[in-house]
Amino acid sequence: MRLETVILLSALLPLCLSHGWDPLAWLFHRQAQQYLYLQNNAISAVPDSALVNATNLVWLMLHHNQLTSDAIGKEVFLKLEGLERLFLHHNNLTSIPPNLPRSLRDLRIDHNRIEKVIPTDLEGMDNLTILHLHDNAVTDMSTSLKALKSLTLLDISNNKLIKVPDALPEHLHQFYMEFNSIDSLPEGFLGGLAQLQYIRMSHNLLKDKGIPSNTFNVTGLVELDLSYNKLERIPTVSTTLQHLYLQANQIKEFSLGSFCSVVDVTNFSRLQTLRLDGNEISQEDIPSESALCLRWASSIQI
Numbered sequence: 001m002r003l004e005t006v007i008l009l010s011a012l013l014p015l016c017l018s019h020g021w022d023p024l025a026w027l028f029h030r031q032a033q034q035y036l037y038l039q040n041n042a043i044s045a046v047p048d049s050a051l052v053n054a055t056n057l058v059w060l061m062l063h064h065n066q067l068t069s070d071a072i073g074k075e076v077f078l079k080l081e082g083l084e085r086l087f088l089h090h091n092n093l094t095s096i097p098p099n100l101p102r103s104l105r106d107l108r109i110d111h112n113r114i115e116k117v118i119p120t121d122l123e124g125m126d127n128l129t130i131l132h133l134h135d136n137a138v139t140d141m142s143t144s145l146k147a148l149k150s151l152t153l154l155d156i157s158n159n160k161l162i163k164v165p166d167a168l169p170e171h172l173h174q175f176y177m178e179f180n181s182i183d184s185l186p187e188g189f190l191g192g193l194a195q196l197q198y199i200r201m202s203h204n205l206l207k208d209k210g211i212p213s214n215t216f217n218v219t220g221l222v223e224l225d226l227s228y229n230k231l232e233r234i235p236t237v238s239t240t241l242q243h244l245y246l247q248a249n250q251i252k253e254f255s256l257g258s259f260c261s262v263v264d265v266t267n268f269s270r271l272q273t274l275r276l277d278g279n280e281i282s283q284e285d286i287p288s289e290s291a292l293c294l295r296w297a298s299s300i301q302i
Contacts, residue, residue, distance in 0.1 A: 033056060033058045033082075034054055034056045034057045034058060035057070035058060035059040036054060036057055036059065036060050036061065037059075037061045038060075038061060038062050038065070039061045039062065039063045039064050039065070039087065040063075040064045040065075041064075041065050042065065042066055043062065043065040043066060043067060044065070044066045044067060044068070044071055045067070045068075045071035045072070046062070046067065046071065046072050046073060046076050047073045047076065048073030048074070048075045048076050049073075050073070050076060051076055051077075051079075051080065052079070054080070055079045055080060055081070055082075056082060057080050057082070057083050058082055058083065058084050058085070059083075059084065059085045060080070060083060060085070060086050060087070061085075061087045062086075062087060062088050062091070063087040063088060063089045063090050063091070063108065064089075064090045064091075065090075065091055066091065066092060067088065067091040067092060067093060068091075068092045068093065068094070069093050069094045069095045069097065072093075072097045074098050074099060075099060076097075076099075077097065077099050077100050077101055078099050080101045080103075081101060081103060082101075082103055083101040083103055083104060084103060084104060084105045084106065084127075085104070085105065085106040086100070086101075086104055086106070086107050086108070087108045088107075088108065088109045088112070089108045089109060089110045089111045089112070089132065090110075090111040090112075091111075091112055092112065092113060093109065093112040093113065093114060094112070094113050094114060094115065095114055095115075095116070095121070096109060096114065096117060096121040096122070098120075098121075100121075100122075100125070102124045102125055102126065102127065103127055104125055104127065104128050105127050105128060105129050105130065105150075106128075106129065106130040107125075107128060107130070107131050107132070108130075108132040109132065109133060109136075110132040110133060110134045110135050110136065110155070111134075111135045111136075112135075112136050113136065113137055114133070114136040114137065114138055115136070115137045115138060115139060115160075116138065116139065116140050116141075116142075117133070117138060117140070117141045117142070117144045118142055118144055119142055119143055119144045119146070119147070121144055122144050122145070122147055122148060123147055124147065125147060125148055126147070126148075126149050126150060127150055128148050128150060128151055129150050129151060129152045129153065130151075130152070130153045131148070131151060131153070131154050131155070132155045133154075133155065133156045133159070134155045134156060134157040134158050134159070134176070135157070135158045135159075136158075136159050137159065137160055138156065138159040138160060138161060139159075139160045139161065139162070140161075141156070141161070141165040141166075142166070143166050143167045144165075145165055145166075145167055145168060145169055146166075146167035146169075148169045149169065149170075149171070150169075150171060151169040151171060151172060152171055152172060152173040152174065152195075153172075153173060153174045154168075154169070154172060154174070154175050154176070155174075155176040156176070156177050156180075157176045157177055157178040157179050157180070157200070158178070158179040158180075159179075159180055160180065160181065161177065161180040161181065161182060162180070162181050162182060162183070163182060163184070163186075164177070164182060164185060164186060164189065168192075168193060170192050170193060170194070170195075171195055172193055172195065172196050173195050173196060173197055173198070174196075174197070174198040175196060175198065175199050175200070176198075176200045177200065177201055177204075178200050178201060178202040178203050178204070178225070179202075179203040179204075180203075180204055181204065181205055182201065182204040182205060182206065183204070183205040183206060183207060183210050184206070184207070184209075184210025184211070185206070185210060185211050185212065185215055186212075187212050188212075189212070189215050190215065190216070190218050190221075194220060195220070196220065196221065197220060197221060197222040197223065198222060198223045199221065199223070199224050199225065200223075200225040201225060201226055201229070202225045202226065202227040202228045202229070202245065203227075203228040203229075204228075204229055205229065205230060206226060206229040206230060206231060207229075207230045207231065207232075208231055208232050208233050208235075211231075211235055213236065214236055215235065216235050216236065216237045216238065216241070217236045217237060217238050218238055219238050219240050220238075220240070221237075221238055221240070221241050222241070222242050222243065223241075223242065223243040223244075223245075224237065224241060224243070224244050224245070225245040226244075226245065226246055226249070227245045227246060227247045227248050227249070227275065228247070228248045228249070229249050230249065230250055231246065231249040231250065231251055232249070232250050232251060232252055233251060233252075233253065233255060233258075234246060234251060234253075234254070234255050234258040234259075234276075235258060236257070236258050237258060237259065237271075239259070239260065239267070239268065239269045239270060240270050241269070241270065241271055242270055242271060242272050242273070243271075243272060243273040244271060244273065244274050244275070245273075245275045246274075246275060246276050246279070247275045247276065247277045247278045247279070247301070248277075248278035248279070249278070249279050250279065250280060251276060251279040251280060251281060252279075252280045252281060253281065253285065254276070254281055254285045254286050254287065254290075254302075256287050256289065256290055256293055259271060259293050259294060260293035260294075263289060263292045263293045268292065268293055268294075268295055268296070269293055269294050269295075269296065269297075270296050271294055271296060271297050272296055272297060272298055273297070273298070273299065274294065274297055274299075274300045274301070275301045276300065276301060276302045277301045277302055279302070281302060282302060283302050285302075286300065286302065
């Protein structure tokens with residue numbers, strides 16, 4: 001088989017060269033992309049010189065090590081112009097490393113000790129689609145997300161945020177911010193986020209007065225998790241919403257108008273999952289006409 005391959009390439013080589021293309025170019029192209037796996041070690045530093053011979057890196061896995069921010073060289077990532085995935089989760093970082101490649105598509109820097117994210121940390125990252133910042137100690141994100149024009153998944157759960165970050169990327173599809181200390185949402189919170197389908201805000205401090213009317217009455221939303229907050233009423237949601245989680249709040253009334261403003265053959269909720277357990281209502285509080293409004297709901301847990 002090897003001999004046949006050599007003979008075939010030998011026969012093709014003069015023809016290919018005469019037409020100006022190299023039949024072996026695909027081999028060198030494949031070799032040019034490099035992947036470096038260094039996770040689950042005890043690495044405590046990455047000096048500037050560490051990756052000077054690895055400029056073709058596409059993936060760099062440094063998660064589950066002992067890295068600190070001071071021990072990462074300021075220029076270590078400068079020449080990695082094709083890097084797409086950088087995994088730095090489960091280290092001891094207190095800030096996002098400087099000069100990250102603008103080619104990044106997937107940045108995972110969760111489970112560290114980062115307290116603040118400033119605009120220059122993520123500046124120019126037009127290709128970034130996934131950002132995992134959860135399980136840090138972030139209190140402020142300023143307008144650092146504004147530059148992330150391609151971001152579709154943002155996970156900032158389990159931090160110390162007291163408000164929703166400003167200037168959310170318009171292409172967000174999944175937004176996770178549970179386990180923070182957010183007590184209110186800004187006016188027009190979902191304005192301009194036409195592609196957003198999944199929002200998880202459980203384990204915050206949300207109250208009714210902190211949620212502007214019709215905040216969640218937007219088409220496109222598939223799943224909304226507001227469990228473990230301090231809500232006393234069911235917020236108004238779109239009839240296109242499919243999954244709503246409101247368990248462990250302080251809801252005292254089953255308000256059917258939150259799901260259907262009008263109930264008839266063509267107007268009804270597409271809700272499939274509704275959780276209201278752990279509130280201050282019982283099965284008897286569900287109005288009889290709910291069967292028409294919530295005709296798609298497979299289960300209502302109270």
